[in-house]
Amino acid sequence: KVGVSVYGEIVGHLPSGKMIQPKYDYGCEFGKHDVYVYKITTTNTNGDVIEFNHDQVKNWCNKYGVKMVQEYYIGKAKDLFPELDIHNHWNENFLNKMIDTYLEKGCDLCKSEPKIPAEGVVLKIDDSPEIEAFKLKSFKFLTGESAALDSGEVDIETAQTEEAENYE
Numbered sequence: 001k002v003g004v005s006v007y008g009e010i011v012g013h014l015p016s017g018k019m020i021q022p023k024y025d026y027g028c029e030f031g032k033h034d035v036y037v038y039k040i041t042t043t044n045t046n047g048d049v050i051e052f053n054h055d056q057v058k059n060w061c062n063k064y065g066v067k068m069v070q071e072y073y074i075g076k077a078k079d080l081f082p083e084l085d086i087h088n089h090w091n092e093n094f095l096n097k098m099i100d101t102y103l104e105k106g107c108d109l110c111k112s113e114p115k116i117p118a119e120g121v122v123l124k125i126d127d128s129p130e131i132e133a134f135k136l137k138s139f140k141f142l143t144g145e146s147a148a149l150d151s152g153e154v155d156i157e158t159a160q161t162e163e164a165e166n167y168e
Contacts, residue, residue, distance in 0.1 A: 007039035009069070022148065024119070025112045037061050038069045038122070039133075053126045070109070072102060072121060095136075098123070103138040117141045 012028025013019055020033065028034050040052040040060055052060065054074065061068040073080050081097045084090055098121065107118045117140035124133045 002043055002045055005041045005043070006037055006066075007041075008035045008037040008066075010035050023110075023113050023116050023144075024107065025110055026107075027109045027111055034067060036067050036069045051131045053131065054124065069122070077123070098136060103136065104140055105138075117144060 010020055010033055011024065011026035012033035013025070013031050014033070015031060017031050019025065026034065026036075037057060037060075040057050041049050042052070043049050058068055058071075060066075077094060078084075078086050078090070081094065081101075084093045084097065102121045103118065105118055106115045107113075110116050117138050119141050120135055120137035122133050122135045125131065
């Protein structure tokens with residue numbers, strides 16, 4: 001179909017008060033929710049899907065008063081940590097520096113449990129013909145997610161995915 005598709009993450013609570021993602025309120029008051037946009041595409045009459053770059057997503061969100069995922073850095077990856085030697089194991093050192101800088105800390109948006117681990121960060125490559133995104137989840141978040149699954153706790157997103165797969 002021709003048009004614009006907006007991708008986002010719904011966070012907070014259902015009207016019943018149940019948390020969308022257990023323990024993660026992302027700053028939403030009890031019974032309230034919010035949406036954070038992370039991707040927008042447009043489909044033309046030929047069926048070509050074109051993804052908005054970061055600035056286009058940001059401008060669209062500002063224009064329509066919609067929240068966008070939190071930004072930590074905009075620019076070339078090689079410039080984020082200028083102390084790293086780009087000729088000496090740069091990719092490994094960059095990954096470790098990303099972990100040290102952005103992960104294994106508390107969720108800075110959550111109010112109800114501010115010490116709950118931050119989920120992670122996304123590194124998005126904007127300047128190529130195919131926009132690519134890579135999610136780096138925190139070890140503490142993954143550990144909590146695994147423990148919840150092991151205990152039989154299922155978040156809403158997983159439940160809906162399983163329900164959709166069973167419906168097909």
